[in-house]
Every structure is written in structure tokens, then in C-alpha cells.
Amino acid sequence: MNKYLEQLVELSKYDMQISSFEPQIKAQKTKLEEFSKDALSLKAEINKLEADIKETKSKKAKHDVHLGELKDKLADISKKGIVVQTEKEIKALQLEEEIAKEQISFSNEEIERLDKLQDNKNEALKEAIAKLSEEEESIKELENKIEESISTISTQRNDISHKRGELVEKIDAKILTFYEKVKRWAKTTAVVPVRKQACYGCYMKIGDKTYAEVIKSEEIVTCPHCGRILYKEVEITE
Ligand SMILES: [Zn+2]
Known part of the structure; x- marks a missing residue:
């Protein structure tokens, strides 16, 4: 990540x-x-x-x-x-x-x-x-x-x-400012995981292109529907 x-x-x-x-x-x-x-x-x-x-x-x-x-x-x-x-x-x-x-x-x-x-x-x-x-x-x-x-x-x-x-x-100042901006309205769900190709903030499905970017996680990707910051969770194997 x-x-x-x-x-x-x-x-x-x-x-x-x-x-x-x-x-x-x-x-x-x-x-x-x-x-x-x-x-x-x-x-x-x-x-x-x-x-x-x-x-x-x-x-x-x-x-x-x-x-x-x-x-x-x-x-x-x-x-x-x-x-x-x-x-x-x-x-x-x-x-x-x-x-x-x-x-x-x-x-x-x-x-x-x-x-x-x-x-x-x-x-x-x-x-x-x-x-x-x-x-x-x-x-x-x-x-x-x-x-x-x-x-x-x-x-x-x-x-x-x-x-x-x-x-x-x-944290880089610009990144922090961006996070604070999202947090202002999204409160504790400013950064949410993507599960089953859906944003876990607004629960809407995200397109293949955005999903691929989230999986690559080379840069900060936001949900195209709600604007929350998205990330792919690391799979936990028992
Ligand atoms: Zn969303």
C-alpha cells in the first residue's frame, strides 16, 4: 500500500x-x-x-x-x-x-x-x-x-x-489537509475499505477502473459517488 x-x-x-x-x-x-x-x-x-x-x-x-x-x-x-x-x-x-x-x-x-x-x-x-x-x-x-x-x-x-x-x-501537509476536508463531513468514515467492489462509506458499487486503482493503491483514490478515501484491506488469513 x-x-x-x-x-x-x-x-x-x-x-x-x-x-x-x-x-x-x-x-x-x-x-x-x-x-x-x-x-x-x-x-x-x-x-x-x-x-x-x-x-x-x-x-x-x-x-x-x-x-x-x-x-x-x-x-x-x-x-x-x-x-x-x-x-x-x-x-x-x-x-x-x-x-x-x-x-x-x-x-x-x-x-x-x-x-x-x-x-x-x-x-x-x-x-x-x-x-x-x-x-x-x-x-x-x-x-x-x-x-x-x-x-x-x-x-x-x-x-x-x-x-x-x-x-x-x-504526514505530508497536503495529504493531511485533504483528509481533514473529507473528515469535515464524513466524520469517522473519511477513509473506508472497499469490500465486494463497493465503497463501505456509501455502500455503492464502484466501477472497474476505480476498483483497479484502489487495488493497485499507488495513489489516493476517492469514491466516485461520495468522495471518501478508499483502500483495499489486506486479506487476513487465519
Ligand atoms: Zn462512497
Whole structure:
């Protein structure tokens, strides 16, 4: 292969590697963000459950106070029962007693219902707290892994950038300018192989004459369809 072309193939490979590092780091960070989102929604769920439990407790306390009042009232009514005389007074007192008893049983039912509700919420809260601690554990693990992986990627990137720099110094200025021009639009596919007589940038078949030039590889050949720099891969025999 022509020396210039060989350099461009190498340069393009470095550029492709360099451009692959950023998405790799981004993918890792996205993963962490997903985990953190889950943890956040668990925290919100826990807050909501705690607020619900608090509210249930305060409702129960109100019923307890009311029950106390009703019991006092009943005691009062039975005291009055000793002193009332007329039929009308007795009836009025009986009605009052009935109402108080109904209110007592209503409050007792409510307390029972709230107790059950509180038990359920407590159970859900316990589960959410356990899940959150699991989630936080995985986040910590993931953070460590990501930190390690990012440091590995950075080392690789520095290494590749260094090699690229050394290569660029050796490349003919005109050839380099031409490569940069193609790269401006073709990004990481400025230099592509020809496979089955087709350009591997635009996937169009190339004519026999151009193909023969690519195989000879005496000079830099570009795809007649898209303009990418073409090369014939060295056959690798296993
Ligand atoms: Zn092409």
C-alpha cells in the first residue's frame, strides 16, 4: 500500500477510536442517572408514606379524644338519669345516650380501620426503605465501576491522542489537509475499505477502473459517488 494511504488509514482509525470514547463515558453516566432516578422516586414514595402514617396517627388521636369526651358524656347522662322525672326528660336523655353510643361505635370502627391502614402503610414503608438501601448499594457499586472505567478510557484516549499526534507530524501537509476536508463531513468514515467492489462509506458499487486503482493503491483514490478515501484491506488469513 502507498505510504500516504497507509498513514491515512491509521489516522482514520485513531480518529474513530478517539470519537468512540465520549459516547462510552456518556453511556456510563446515563446508566448511573437511571439508577439515581429510581432512588429518587423511592425517596419520594417513602416521604409520602411517612406523611400518610403521620396523618393516620393524628386522625386516630382525634378519635381517641372524641371517645374520651363521649365516655364522659355517657357518665354524665347516667348521673342525670337518677334525677330526671318527667317522661319527656327521660326520652330526651335516652335519645342523647343513643346518639353518644352510636358516635362511640363509629369512632371505634374508624380507629380499627385506621389501624389496618397504618399497618399496611408501615409494611409498605419497610419495603420501600429496604429497596432504597439496595438501590443505594448498587449505585455505590456502579459509581466505583464507572470511575474505574472512565479512568481506563481516559488513559486509552491519552495514549491514542499521543500516537495520533506523532503520526500527524509525519504526514505530508497536503495529504493531511485533504483528509481533514473529507473528515469535515464524513466524520469517522473519511477513509473506508472497499469490500465486494463497493465503497463501505456509501455502500455503492464502484466501477472497474476505480476498483483497479484502489487495488493497485499507488495513489489516493476517492469514491466516485461520495468522495471518501478508499483502500483495499489486506486479506487476513487465519
Ligand atoms: Zn462512497
